[in-house]
Amino acid sequence: MESFMAEYSGIQVPPATRIGDSLRQVGTPSLMLDLNAFEFNIEQTAKLARSHDVALRPHAKAHKCSAIAAAQIAAGAVGICCQKPSEAYPFVRQGIRDIHISNEFVGADKVAMAIELARHVRLSVCVDHIAQIDALGMAATQAGVAITVLPEVDIGQGRCGVSTSDELVTLTDRLARYGGLRFGGVQAYHGGIQHVATWEERHAAAGRSAELAARHVQFLEARGIACPVVTGGGTGTVEFDVRSGVFTELQPGSYIFMDAAYGSNEWAGSFVPRHSLFIATTIMSTAKKGMAVCDVGLKGVAVDSGLPIVRPDSGADDLTYTAANDEHGILNIAGDDRCDRLGDRVLLIPGHCDPTANLYRQYIGFRGETVEAVWEIDASGLSR
């Protein structure tokens, strides 16, 4: 290979946008945040929690952005959830002081991260096995830090978490061995029911899960173990969980964005999040009749929960996103091609917000037709 030459070392990808730009000037693909809808979602959910005297601890795995977490805290959230120890770091740097790792973790590197986090913030974590408790307990006690532990109980998902109250007590008993650990309550989350399509069925499913959580709490209380926190709930069930009388704290994440998968839920109550997250894309080939090719493919949108949809009422209602290649998106054109669409810009609603946000490095916040904010996705890629 030719030798490295200093003259090249400074070449940098230009920014996709600048504050004050019009939307049409934003380089694509870009992840766009409609600030009016976003602020509505933040405020609506904060108000819902506040009015029922339930704590709101939004899940940062959805956005991975410390600026958004700061906005959630400013609106009254008690702290945030992260899903992995490494994910928490940017939020600590941002100054957030109360972080719950709502997931189990195993490994010396992750225990070491938890110890470091606990030196800086009020940290709580989940466990469902005594080996997780032993590893963390020995390290925390030795390091002289305090970590709150919320054993996870399975309320129907069939993934992590203990299934019986006897198993739960085995965990709380084990916790008591370690001076560095403190029992804080239980984690009780059922991801599978968040996307039950009809509102009534989702309501009923949320009730069944809350009842399972309640039984564990009652079992502990009957043994004299107070359970100050019952944390769980997601965007699909938060309107029910908040009224359950069981959950003391709610963990919704996607409510700030409302992706297409959540958008396909029926929302029959007063709690209705608005679509705020979009992907700006440009049509870069129109060589085939009846079809347009845009610049957002698998590296620009997660397709695990369905393909993205074109923003309704945006003047592109004849376009349907029908296939994602690595860097190409295929848009079918309904009816006759009215004109050559080359260079047209389209806003897509991603099927699933969490893995889509993780593909990007910044949110471009806009109001109306103008770029108003650029927020770094500082936990992007932090999955350890």
Added chain:
Amino acid sequence: MESFMAEYSGIQVPPATRIGDSLRQVGTPSLMLDLNAFEFNIEQTAKLARSHDVALRPHAKAHKCSAIAAAQIAAGAVGICCQKPSEAYPFVRQGIRDIHISNEFVGADKVAMAIELARHVRLSVCVDHIAQIDALGMAATQAGVAITVLPEVDIGQGRCGVSTSDELVTLTDRLARYGGLRFGGVQAYHGGIQHVATWEERHAAAGRSAELAARHVQFLEARGIACPVVTGGGTGTVEFDVRSGVFTELQPGSYIFMDAAYGSNEWAGSFVPRHSLFIATTIMSTAKKGMAVCDVGLKGVAVDSGLPIVRPDSGADDLTYTAANDEHGILNIAGDDRCDRLGDRVLLIPGHCDPTANLYRQYIGFRGETVEAVWEIDASGLSR
């Protein structure tokens, strides 16, 4: 929110590994590269191209890593392909001097990037519309840079590229208007045939596509337009394309990694890439009988082309990855749970390497049981 405190500003996620670590010490999820298999793949493909006097221009969209591109160039590659203008920047910084953007692009920001790239490297790009030529031609001529243009011809994929030789000539005629542009040949790629499962059917499909490319070349030559470069081909067809007599240059990308989707192809010839790319994962919950939950989900592996598979013959043959949640992977255990697997480490082969590599920030190269290299994925997330 509580005010930012300087003491937190230095908190950084610790590295997942250090050179010389054993594999068991690597933090998970991590993207692992078996250097023996990787080097075999690099050398096998370089030799294949060399022995047929065909240029090799590997596709960097597969790995997005300038250290890997440097290894490919060192083995004889003439340059690299990128799929987006922004993707090329880290490779320019690395000192690579010959880059082909094997894709169309539209937009003032992307034209500006192409102009900047052309100041530093021999740049070629694809077009399939006169508007792309006009935008680039005006900018290149005004900037006083030279850009080589390879119009794309559709050889069966039905995505981008012109379908008829008349359309192709419209593009070559248009190119001639601009002093800054130079016709360099044609781009002819069919992604859809790369994964035709049987070797014979893939062979036949490659032949049909090469024949379509040849007709365009003959048409141009009959009009006195020399076509010095015919570039295309992928990992699935490179062994056929190299012998086609049509392609002067080949663009395989995935051959260095051999993902599970390519692994499911039949490989009946002498060209057989080896699996070199793995995801290291840890089992972090075993609360459910017959099931283990690992720490690689949708943010750690792309599932568009199928779920990851457990590395065969690695002592974990009773595990099957059956579902991906955001941060959880579900592993079913065949037969009876022999023992508690909590903390066990598993190597997964991703279904699709390109979007999986784009989720990470580094490759951890290993030989045997020891970490030997850490390479930054410096084009991760560059999709504009």
